[in-house]
Amino acid sequence: MNSSLRSTEFWERAAKKDPYYFITNKKYRRDSEFFASGIVSIDKNLAEIFPDKDIEDLSFDSILEIGCGVGRESFYLCDFGKRLYGIDISKTMIKKAIEFQREYDPADKIRFEVTNGINFKSFDDSSFDFVYSNITMQHTGDIATVFSNLTDINRILRSDGVAAVLIRTKELKKDIDHNPMFDEIDTPPISEKELLSFAAKAKFRNPRILPQREVVTSWLVWGV
Ligand SMILES: C[S@@+](CC[C@H](N)C(=O)[O-])C[C@H]1O[C@@H](n2cnc3c(N)ncnc32)[C@H](O)[C@@H]1O
Numbered sequence: 001m002n003s004s005l006r007s008t009e010f011w012e013r014a015a016k017k018d019p020y021y022f023i024t025n026k027k028y029r030r031d032s033e034f035f036a037s038g039i040v041s042i043d044k045n046l047a048e049i050f051p052d053k054d055i056e057d058l059s060f061d062s063i064l065e066i067g068c069g070v071g072r073e074s075f076y077l078c079d080f081g082k083r084l085y086g087i088d089i090s091k092t093m094i095k096k097a098i099e100f101q102r103e104y105d106p107a108d109k110i111r112f113e114v115t116n117g118i119n120f121k122s123f124d125d126s127s128f129d130f131v132y133s134n135i136t137m138q139h140t141g142d143i144a145t146v147f148s149n150l151t152d153i154n155r156i157l158r159s160d161g162v163a164a165v166l167i168r169t170k171e172l173k174k175d176i177d178h179n180p181m182f183d184e185i186d187t188p189p190i191s192e193k194e195l196l197s198f199a200a201k202a203k204f205r206n207p208r209i210l211p212q213r214e215v216v217t218s219w220l221v222w223g224v
Contacts, residue, residue, distance in 0.1 A: 003140065003141030003142040003145060003185070004089075004116070004117050004118055004140070004141070004145055006141055006184060006185060007089065007117060007139060007140055007141045007145075007185045008089045008090065008117060010139075010184060010185045011088075011089055011090040011093065011139075012090050012091065012092055014090070015070075015090045015092035015093045015096065016092055019069065019070050019092075019093060019096060020034045020070075022181075023069045023070070023072060023135075024037060024072070025179060031100070034072060035071075035072060035075060035076075035100075035104060037072065038071075038072035038073040038074075038075065038076055038077075039076045041072075041073060041134065042073050042076050042077050043055065045132075045134060045164070045219075046058060046080070048210055048211075048219065049132075049162070049164045049210070049219065049221055050162075055080075058080045059080065059081070060080055060081035060082070060128075060129045060130040061081065061082050061083075061129050062081060062082065062083055062084075062085070062127060062128045062129060062130075063077060063078070063080065063081040063083070063084040063085070063128065063129075063130045063131075063132065064084075064085050064087070064120075064123070064127075064128045064130070064131045064132070064153075064156065065077060065084060065085070065086045065087070065132050065133070066087055066115070066131070066132070066133035066136060066149065066153075066165075067087075067088055067089075067133050067134070067135070067136025067137075068086030068087060068088050068093070068094075068097060068112065069088060069090075069093050069097070070093055070096040070097045070100060071086060071096075071097035071100050071101070071104065071105075071110070071112070073134060074086040074097065074105075074110055074112075075100070075101075075104035075105055075110070077132065078105065078107075078109045078110050080130075081109070081130065082109070083109050083110070083111070084109055084110045084111075085110075085111050085112075085113065085123075085128075086110055086111070086112045086113070087112070087113050087114070087115040087120075088112075088114065088115065089114070089115060089116070089117040090114075091114050094112045094113065094114050097112045098112050117140065117145065117149075118145060118148050118149070118152075119148055119149070119151075119152040120152050120153070120155075120156050123156045124156070125155050125156060126156065126157070126158045126159065127156045127158070128156055128157060128158060128161055129157075129158045129160060129161035129162070130161060130162055130163075130164075131153050131156070131157055131161070131162075131163040131164070131165075132163075132164050132165075133149075133153075133164070133165045133166060134166050135166060135217075136166070137149065137165055137166060137167050137168070137187060138166070138167065138168040138186065138187050138216075138217060139182060139185045139186065139187060140185070140187045141184075141185045141186070141187060142187065142188070143187065143188055143190055145187075146167060146187060146190065147198060149165070150165065150198070150199075150202070150204075150220070151202060153165065154202060154203075154204055154222075157223060159205075160223075160224055161223050161224070162221065162222070162223035162224060163204075163221065163222055163223055164219055164220070164221045165219070165220050165221075166217050166218070166219055166220075167187075167190060167195060167217060167218060167219075167220050168186075168187050168188070168189050168190065168216055168217050169189055169190060169191060169192050169195070169209075169216065169217060169218040170189050170215065170216040170217075171189055171216070172186065172216055189216070192209045192218055195207075195209065195218075195220050196209065199220065199222060204222040204223075205222055205223055205224070206222055206223065206224070207220065207221070207222040208220075208221050208222070209221075
């Protein structure tokens, strides 16, 4: 079985079994607590991605969130744009996100869609001014899939846009960041040096790695 199919099957099982736990590694008693965790993480991540801006001033036309799960971050992230596309390889994650939409997206700004996990064929070149992907690319199972995603993100990114993708850059250390439940889909690390060299060859605009966020992952950011 190829790694993209393995990853899709894994996330389908996760979405049916216990999506909140698989998404955050935590148990929640209420939906509201789970979605509140998305607000905390978006505030933190936007502040890191846009260090020179007050996040309240951020305002995008069109946001793409890759690996949106059930919408934990999407329902707050859409406040920073006119519209948001949330895409995920798991049909069940997307089905649940749409179910939550009535409560958490009353303005109907979001379109949730299933994606193939490899590229963004359904989107035209230069469609988005912000592309965001959090805790997703470390679970693709292989490095080629990450590079395929990065290449196609660059195609759909507007020339005035910014892309931010969280990527595994360090070996997993037992007892620290290693959860054996992800063993079958863990992406091997891609060093920061390799990432920057890939981005330079692919002619990404102004690629940079943000200061280390966690032990094993880093944000690759490019664009204005
Ligand atoms: C750990 S969850 C994170 C969900 C969401 N980003 C959040 O923080 O709440 C990872 C999600 O990414 C999805 N996923 C994994 N690989 C993907 C890929 N290549 N493209 C799109 N979605 C993917 C999974 O189905 C799952 O919903």
